[in-house]
Amino acid sequence: MSSYYGDRSQNVPSWDSLEAADEDDVVDSSEYAYASRDHILFCIDASKSMQTPYPDQSNPEGIIRGQSALHQVLAAVSEIERRKVITGPADSVGVLVYNIDPTKIASSSSGNYKPGTHIYQPLTTINAEEIKKIIKLVERARDEYTAQEEEEGKTRQPEVLGETFPPCKEGDELNIADVLVTCNFLFRDAGTKLAGNKRVFLVTDNDDPPGSGSNREPARTVYGDLLTYGITINTYFVDRPNHRFNPTLYWNDILNREPEEDAPSQEEPEVEGLAKLSEAMNELVIRHAPKRVQFTIPLKLGGKNGEIEIGVSGYALVSSQGKGQPKYVRMRGQAVEEVLTKSEYTSAETGAVLRDEEIGQAFQFGNESSVRNVLEKNWWESSEGQAQAQAVADEIVRLDIEKRRKLEEGEEVDDEKPEMSRLETSNSNGDTKERIVARTRLQFTDQEVKEFRSMGLDPQIKILGFQAPQNLSVDENIKHSYFIYPNESAYTGSTRTFAALLKSCLKLDRHALALCRFRANTTPEFAVLIPQEETFTSDGAQDTPPGFHVIVLPFADDLRSQPKGYTDNLTATERQAKLMSNIVKRLRIKAGKYRSEVYPNPSLAYHYAQLQSLAFEEDFDLESMIDEIDKTYPKYYGMHKAAGDFMAEWNRSIEEDERCAEVLKGGTKRAVIEVDEEDLVDVVGAYQEGRIEKLKVQELKDYAKFHKISLGGKTKKSDIIDELKEHLEKAVNGAGKKAKK
Structure with a gap:
């Protein structure tokens, strides 16, 4: 049936606000616009x-x-x-x-x-x-x-x-x-x-x-x-x-x-x-999304700098459906008319409308409270500024030589500072202190921002090498992948070369490592190209197409360490696995296959139902439409009727398991995490020395948990210390009596 992509909200990166519209950033819609209507x-x-x-x-x-x-x-x-x-x-x-x-x-x-x-x-x-x-x-x-x-x-x-x-x-x-x-x-x-x-x-x-x-x-x-x-x-x-x-x-x-x-x-x-x-x-209940072309870029492989170059197109296999962006309309008159929006920037002092050439982009760096006029030449780039910068550099060299001489002769060394521009600032206590203002570049042009983002790499996929699947971890997939397919219109012979690359990767059981920049408004990313073999159904139709899944790899900043107190999952016993198997068998979907597209988003369904009733001048009755709006609503009665006894028996097997020690708190069950005494910080010593305020909240909680001290649900550090004071006083006095003996 129909496939449609409506307006939807987009997450705009902060860097995009620094760039003007670029024609290269427009997604090619020629391959899906035809089939989408x-x-x-x-x-x-x-x-x-x-x-x-x-x-x-x-x-x-x-x-x-x-x-x-x-x-x-x-x-x-x-x-x-x-x-x-x-x-x-x-x-x-x-x-x-x-x-x-x-x-x-x-x-x-x-x-x-x-x-x-x-x-x-x-x-x-x-x-x-x-x-x-x-x-x-x-x-x-x-x-x-x-x-x-x-x-x-x-x-x-x-x-x-x-x-x-x-x-x-x-x-x-x-x-x-x-x-x-x-x-x-x-x-x-x-x-x-x-x-x-x-x-x-x-x-x-x-x-x-x-x-x-x-x-x-x-x-x-x-x-x-x-x-x-x-x-x-x-x-x-x-x-x-x-x-x-x-x-x-x-x-x-x-x-x-x-x-x-x-x-x-x-x-x-x-x-x-x-x-x-x-x-x-x-x-028509199923809202099909077209295989939208996200990018059309070259793929380079072989040689030192990618001597073989072919054309590929990338597709988004997973996309989120939104409610769409509302449009501004003019309510006066006989008919509702859509309005044309226009953004203008005005001066905060005069209120005058600013032209594009009068508007610059700047970053606040360090403790700078104001930004220089970016329309004027940077003072540090002037002859006077360059002369002062050179003088400061010469002074630093002179002081370094003088310091070395005094150290060799055994003389006392003073911490001297070069003469630089100084600003007087005040701290929270009202005291003034002197700080040095170093050379700082606060403004950048659009071209400079683009160079920072691209790092000199044009939109492309450049294969760096190949490796075995054992070297790739499942948790390294942090975002939705793309699927690439050859684009013969860009380079003649792309299909043949792409097929040879895919066949070799499947035969040798290897995937490719690549440096990718998918579009002109994106930053370079490392990715792996997972090969996918073409498969067919029993009647000869294509089931899965041949191509590569492009999995974007995380940078070091994207990796997070395990949370404190993290424990490995417990392996179910043979009896527990059998009981859960009985539950799954009785709650299995009759069709034998779960089709996610049959279950629309309840929030979107509710939104569209309201729009439909408003547009058609109908009464909106939520109670009568709940079954039609929310297809994911669990059928509790049928579930308990089919597998209620097995659910109860499985719960008993979990409660009887000695490994699952649980405590009841606030109506919820939470697993008890054992704390070793060796992992505890010296809370008593810190309290005796008067530096308990410098300890972390989690360290105080671990101490209270090990000694079984109830904190009464307190979460603030000051409240936790108040709850621990009585215990810490006894601990300090007890240690003092032992020392006297």
Whole structure:
């Protein structure tokens, strides 16, 4: 179905604020923009048979009123449009109804549209007004069905459908060629903006339309024209009561389908058209993200500086979905208009608007409280500043020589300072002290900032060497990886060279070490290239593509030591593992495979549900929508019913395990961490010497834990010391008495 990338918030690094917009930083969207939009034209048959309600059915609870196929199709269309507001707001949807009586309703015969057709919704981008129009139509029809529940007799077709889509007389149905021509013109009139996946959803219950005997060739010709323009037809054939739709009579011929594809079979009956529409709605629950191209850069390998150079494209396999950025609008007037935002910088003193050339960038360094005017020349770069800097350097050399001479002759050495610029500063006590101001560069140009970030490396992936998988640790993966694939358009022969590199890495069981700079606005990073072999499913389709996963490695600053008191995980006993195995077996998903895309983010679902109710002027009832919004809500009753006894037995086995010593505190269970006396600091000595305030809070807590002193939940250092004073006094007095003896 549709794939869409809406606006989303971005984490902007602080360095980015120092750079102007760069054309090289724009992500290439040419490879995903086409596939990210979906354009659907519903072509619905509105003949008398489609508007005839299905027979009523009786059950012990009462009579189930039958609904017409046209009403069910329109309900499905309204639901699909409602969901596309979320899954594909940039998509286009149109509704064309044919076999309409042209004498009772104005025909949409503008241009080449055929009489007997009615364009209920033009093929345009999804919008709330068009969706509300069809929603109200379906609701009015549903109300008329509900009003007939208390009446006797057969269910009647709602009058609102007959008035909106008056069916033509039997025998006056349109030729299918004319219907397909109208579909073609609708896509044509929508303009060239319909770049993406273009489809016609054809719904009918007539397997032998008029002209099926002699006028098949025009229909085949028009169908070929649709394929030429990239338009495909998805058919939804509806069965009539006591009549199974047979596509071999007419439709397989004009759609160039083999008879075996849609031939009805008693053993494996064909899926009915209305059921297929329901499946299409279920697919729209999943919001597919396109394989977005993140970067297109060269990959260098071989030789000293990468003598072999090929082109690769990087894809993001994992992306986060956000609520999107709200837009500023003007609320006054008849219509809400989007406003154009513009940022301007003004002077703090005069309030005048500053031009771009009047604005500089500077860093505060050390204790400097003010920044020099960056529009003026740096004083240290002037001749006077250079002369003073040289004089200071000469003075330092002179003092060093004089100090060495005095040391050799045994004379007393004084700590002399060179004459430098001095500033008077005051500390917290109000005392003034003298500090030396060294040469400091506070301002940088945009070009200098870019050079700092790039470190002289152009956007590329440069392979430095290869190593075995045993040298790579799992915890070195700190961010989402990329997947690279050859880009033949950048360098001819990239695919062949890339395939040879991938084959060699798989054969030798090696991965590559590389220095990477993915885009012009990023910094260089070290990464490993993990090879992935191409695999296929049982029916021959590709399961995983061939390529390399680019795993960014952490720098030394990204590594953290283990927390204090960290203990290794305890290995479960054989009995505990067996009990947990029983729990997992009874709580396993029926499908046998967890599909994360089926469970949308509850926060996003709640956000979109509110927007939908506001846009369609509907009441928002959270309690009735909780099951639809939060698919991740645990089914506690079913879980405890299926595995409750095993859960209780597993909990008992953990409580009986001597290794899991636990204490109950604040309603939560926390593992007791043993503290060795050798690891404790001399708290008593520090208290006796009056320097207990200099100890760390954790050291005081460890001392209290070892001696089993309750701190009463205190966390501040002063409060902890107050709790320990009584114990420390006894410890000091006890040590004094022992010393006297």
